[in-house]
Amino acid sequence: MVRKNECVRYCEKLGVSFVDGDYDHAFWRETVKGLEDEPERGARCRQCFGLRMRATAKVAQKLGIEHFTTTLAGSRWKRQNQIREAANEAASLFPGTAYWDKDWRKGGLQERRKEIIQSEQFYNQLWCGCEFSMGHLLKRPESDLPSYILDMIPTIKAREDRLSAKTEAEKTEGVASAEEKKA
Numbered sequence: 001m002v003r004k005n006e007c008v009r010y011c012e013k014l015g016v017s018f019v020d021g022d023y024d025h026a027f028w029r030e031t032v033k034g035l036e037d038e039p040e041r042g043a044r045c046r047q048c049f050g051l052r053m054r055a056t057a058k059v060a061q062k063l064g065i066e067h068f069t070t071t072l073a074g075s076r077w078k079r080q081n082q083i084r085e086a087a088n089e090a091a092s093l094f095p096g097t098a099y100w101d102k103d104w105r106k107g108g109l110q111e112r113r114k115e116i117i118q119s120e121q122f123y124n125q126l127w128c129g130c131e132f133s134m135g136h137l138l139k140r141p142e143s144d145l146p147s148y149i150l151d152m153i154p155t156i157k158a159r160e161d162r163l164s165a166k167t168e169a170e171k172t173e174g175v176a177s178a179e180e181k182k183a
């Protein structure tokens with residue numbers, strides 16, 4: 001919601017229309033079902049991109065907009081090939097649209113991005129956006145974290161502990177099965 005409000009504010013400033021593609025969390029959870037434990041940049045993110053890009057291409061088609069792009073493509077935390085694949089797939093589902101496949105991290109665009117973030121004092125979110133992407137916040141000093149995140153730390157920690165235990169169990173199982181095969 002905070003990021004959406006920032007977007008609305010910026011569009012108003014630029015005099016650009018804002019189309020609200022507010023997302024449906026329950027539908028998103030259904031889309032990524034079974035992939036909750038995937039790491040960031042893994043299969044869950046690919047599904048997430050697919051959902052977002054289909055929604056974007058659908059609106060673009062409805063409004064007669066030929067090319068669409070995404071702020072995801074400017075992030076160094078995202079796999080560009082996953083975004084590209086999801087966006088091209090979405091464009092193929094909505095004829096008349098095409099993905100503007102530009103590398104927003106090159107040609108001085110990252111620097112321009114930083115300038116805009118600073119001059120507009122945009123909110124800087126410390127994690128990607130979903131509840132499964134908050135684990136790395138545990139590596140930050142608590143003094144860096146806002147109070148609403150501090151309140152969530154026990155839940156985030158419990159999930160990370162569960163994932164570590166699961167990975168450990170899978171490793172042990174793998175070693176046992178390899179030894180069984182050798183025997």
Ligand code: SF4
Binds near residue numbers: 044049133
């Ligand atoms: S919100 Fe971010 S981390 Fe979560 S599934 Fe989507 S792309 Fe991946």
